[in-house]
Amino acid sequence: MPKAYRDRALCLTDHWEAYPAAIRPRHHLAVSKRSGLMNGLERFNNTVRRRLGRLTRKTLAFSKCRRSHVGCLRCSINDHNRHLAITH
Template sequence: AYACIFPSKRHQPVGKDSGKTNHIERFNNTLRQRVSRLVRKTLSFSKKLENHIGAIWYFIHHYNYVLSQ
């Protein structure tokens, strides 16, 4: 289903039996909790795409920086 969206070099489908889906789901949950502007019912929700991209960019860079320490 994702073949026309994600390049085949970057998308590697895995099954639930591989044990890798929990890492992806945990990251998605952390992203949703820490970047509150992604949740529609918050005061920090923004309609500008640039604000969403900036908030996600900042979160990912900060998340990777903390993990590298």
């Protein structure tokens, strides 16, 4: 991840007590699920999981090499973004 992204990153999480130990306070914001701030991210995660079986647990659709895995993920994200651009 580029340094500029790491420096400005903000991680939205629920209030699970393990997160503050793993995420720096300036990069962490704990929010309730009722706040609605996580909806877009959760929707995107579910879309990617649905489209890419290789990202789910105990799958038979796995990549034999990291390059193929990253390439497939990149294509899926680009396709998702292209569809968003068309509909918005």
